[in-house]
Ligand SMILES: Nc1ncnc2c1ncn2[C@@H]1O[C@H](COP(=O)(O)OP(=O)(O)O)[C@@H](O)[C@H]1O
């Protein structure tokens with residue numbers, strides 16, 4: 001069996017010529033998500049497949065996971081079709097505690113900012129950020145800034161073929177207003193052990209995602225990113241079924257790589 005790297009938007013690739021196409025690092029899809037999903041739909045054999053990518057590239061999936069009992073970061077959702085005034089956007093922002101403004105379609109912490117309600121200047125920048133996204137037709141999420149991210153980071157749980165392989169810790173990424181430069185924010189990672197409650201939440205999130213998608217088989221690859229609530233329990237920040245970095249260099253490299261290769265081979 002041979003494998004070769006190709007670029008998703010290369011017009012010269014004959015996708016039907018491959019027994020299987022595996023999405024890996026398509027980090028530039030978010031500004032053209034529709035084009036990306038259409039591309040995925042046109043690839044005859046794709047993992048994770050197009051319906052999974054369509055569902056997962058809009059963080060609106062967090063709402064359905066929450067409705068099915070998965071703990072997620074409390075979120076206020078702003079839709080561009082409502083044509084909210086600046087004042088209306090302002091009233092949606094928390095009065096206490098730092099908060100985050102981010103687009104529902106994004107990757108690599110792009111267009112994601114952290115703001116302080118106590119500062120009029122920071123509030124102004126937050127409103128401007130949200131309004132700019134909405135004016136560009138992009139739906140917006142407002143969340144409390146989860147302060148444990150500053151001390152404990154995020155825990156990323158990597159699954160291959162439905163089985164947990166390893167966890168990695170991602171340090172905090174947000175210090176202030178959104179940066180728009182670059183493809184993704186630089187991420188500082190280290191190895192970490194997943195706890196039993198984290199494994200439970202991650203497994204539940206994946207089970208619900210499969211139910212939502214009407215899928216019996218496990219995902220070829222998945223990463224579940226968790227943060228810690230004030231009471232110490234885990235909650236979901238993001239479920240990555242599209243183009244997750246798997247952080248094999250930080251934990252269980254050989255094991256995970258073998259498992260991924262086996263899972264791909266079994267699908268060919
Ligand atoms: N509510 C939040 N509290 C703390 N940090 C957050 C919050 N939302 C986002 N972040 C930070 O921003 C980064 C990117 O946000 P995330 O929701 O993971 O989107 P994506 O990785 O798809 O860009 C996270 O890794 C985290 O560092």
Ligand SMILES: [Mg+2]
Nearest residue numbers: 108109225238
């Ligand atoms: Mg993330």
